[in-house]
Amino acid sequence: MRNHLFTLVVATALVICSGAVAWAGEGFDARATDGHVRVSADRAEQLARESRTTPPQLQLFRYERAPLCREAAGQWTRGSSDGTCPELANTAGVLRQCEDGDSIVLPMWRQARTTPTDPWGPWQQIDSGGCGVDLLPVLTEADFRLLPLPAPALTLQPDRGWVLINIETIVSTDPAPVTLRTDLLGYGVTVQATPTRWEYHFGDGHTLTTDSPGHPYPHHDTFHRYQQPGTYAITLTAQWTGRYQIDGSPIWRDINGTALTTTTSAPFTAEERTSRLVSGPCTATPTPPDC
Structure with missing residues (x-):
């Protein structure tokens, strides 16, 4: 199958988690290494679906896919959910291949708060995005x-x-x-x-x-x-x-x-069947005794 190319915006390093216990408590399939949390795109998508089942006023987490943008000074920042970056910032990343018929998926970002009355914290990137198929669960x-x-x-x-x-x-x-x-x-x-x-x-x-x-x-x-x-x-x-x-x-x-x-x-x-001579046809009625 022929592949076509997309430009995928990815972070050079995933965000640092300030509270590993909070991530684990939310049920992340994450591996923490030196404070960096890595979450698969399909797991992030599952968490986003689960969060949307909670009324907005009660949510402690909210999720949004948006590009990772690089400002002129080399700073990385989050773009908008429509796929655009702030003024004077550009999408920058690596070349990614997706199968024909598939589409690019932007990185997932997460906001958290301790209680429903607290203000929302800063957006943190939790996955690197990928292709549309990367968001789907795997039949094992x-x-x-x-x-x-x-x-x-x-x-x-x-x-x-x-x-x-x-x-x-x-x-x-x-x-x-x-x-x-x-x-x-x-x-x-x-x-x-x-x-x-x-x-x-x-x-x-x-x-x-x-x-x-x-x-x-x-x-x-x-x-x-x-x-x-x-x-x-x-x-x-x-x-x-x-x-x-x-x-x-x-x-x-x-x-x-x-x-x-x-x-x-x-x-x-x-x-085991063996052949032997008989006195007459075995199709006779009654069947001859030597058949």
């Missing part, structure tokens, strides 16, 4: 595994309740992707999950791991030959990969991890 591997992914389809050939030993028992599955809907931190999410790898356990100690979903006879490429008569069941485990799109965003993101689903066939027998 753990989230992916909680989705109701279907058990894999397991097809046996022949499928008649018994197979012959030393003859190929053909197995196959359906590789079709599935589309699921879920919710992530208040966002609607579409997930596309695709089975990409399969592992068969044939019940006699043998396994087959393959990237092929298999094909029916005579073009089959996934099969097993049982060596001993007995009763068996086949267990199939599918490995799923996925990608997701959050409502309102044009960007599809890959899920960093996989999920597994499993199914097991009904029990069947593996039988």
Whole structure:
């Protein structure tokens, strides 16, 4: 995918927090190093959404995205929420790449007060902004595994309740992707999950791991030959990969991890059949005793 470039205003150093306890008490996913607080853009956006659910007269924190501006004397200052800088100040920063269809996001600023009757304190920058996709929550591997992914389809050939030993028992599955809907931190999410790898356990100690979903006879490429008569069941485990799109965003993101689903066939027998001479046709009624 082609990328296009945006100028992203970023701070050379994040703001110093005068009260680390206050930041932690608000629930920041922050790492404090020498008094500097670093907050991810999606976490800052989540805090801003939570703050907006409180009536303005009761809020202790308020948030706004605005550019970081550099004055002629080299001083850094906060711009306006419309993306402009004060007179004689310029936006200055580094070159940033965003995916096609995505847009630039300005840094987040935060104001705080101790009680609802206190005056607001100074604006402090709490993230460096980024691309629009940076503000959205991430669907993790753990989230992916909680989705109701279907058990894999397991097809046996022949499928008649018994197979012959030393003859190929053909197995196959359906590789079709599935589309699921879920919710992530208040966002609607579409997930596309695709089975990409399969592992068969044939019940006699043998396994087959393959990237092929298999094909029916005579073009089959996934099969097993049982060596001993007995009763068996086949267990199939599918490995799923996925990608997701959050409502309102044009960007599809890959899920960093996989999920597994499993199914097991009904029990069947593996039988040994031998040929022998008989005195007459075995289709006769009643069946001849030597058939």
